Amino acid sequence: MKIETTLKDWETDQEVRWCPGCGDYAILKAVQRTLPQLGADPANTVFISGIGCSSRFPYYVESYGFHTIHGRAPAFATGAKLANPDLDIWLVTGDGDGLSIGGNHLMHVLRRNVNMQIMLFNNEIYGLTKGQASPTSREGTKSPSTPIGSYDHPARPAAFALGAGARFVGRGFDVSKHLPDVLKAAHAHEGAAFIEIFQNCIVYNKDVFNDFAAPKGAEDQQLWLENGKPMLFAKDARGIALNRDTLNLEVVDVVDGDWEAAGVIVHDVTNRSIAHMLVEMPFGPFPMALGVLYDDPRPTFEAAVLAEKAAASAGKEANLAKLLGQGQTWTVDGTAQDPV
Incomplete structure (x- = not known):
């Protein structure tokens, strides 16, 4: 049931404590502005997080919430959704929390398709523990854990989500005016909706996304997708076309607005193959693909669990005493003698 709220109704009395200039502030405000537009009810909304800078989120949203343990937020969120499927659940995690110790849990909540919104804040660094390289850090990243430069090939969160079977994958960045639109689309999706949010860590990885996510001047490097x-x-x-010979995406010039003549693709959010190609596009030769990359719902995990429960209990009497008393039982009458 939708209710009428304002941004103020979603703000807590807690002091918001992130580093000055952190992108988390912008994401928090985007979420708090979006919730009233969704008609969300604070009494029916739950924010669940793991460990990390992003995981302070539940303290700052006036709703129910759990600040759980490292990487295990998906397990808690799944339990909450199964206990009360009517809850509106938002899972908040980071690139370290969600893709390192929590990668296994994140994979399963996506493949099971538990109905919730999953926001993964990607700053390509471990911010809370003082700037070590994270699973998404780029090759060559110098940090306390990689002083000469990281030689790991970075994980791609959106590609991970698609590979795990996610039915909704979106992308945005902290200060983008379009981020609320991605959040709304994720909320409208029935199932596990994964949103990668590029987030500027002002202390340990400052401006690493400026090539496409700077507040001003980077618009030409953004491909905002619309179904x-x-x-x-x-x-x-310019536009994105599919080379029919190589079956690879390529950047093409659009002359006089004639995008059809240039072979530019029309975005279809249900096309999983193109979605995979979009999330793998190397930035530089290509723009950064943002918005809703993939959206193709299927039945949710909790719906299947509830249906199975209903089928298993159909025609059966809920009688605990009878259940305990059935089968092989015996009675101790107090007259038995001790063995000699």
């Missing part, structure tokens, strides 16, 4: 619309960027002067 049924051509994949255009750089003020519609």
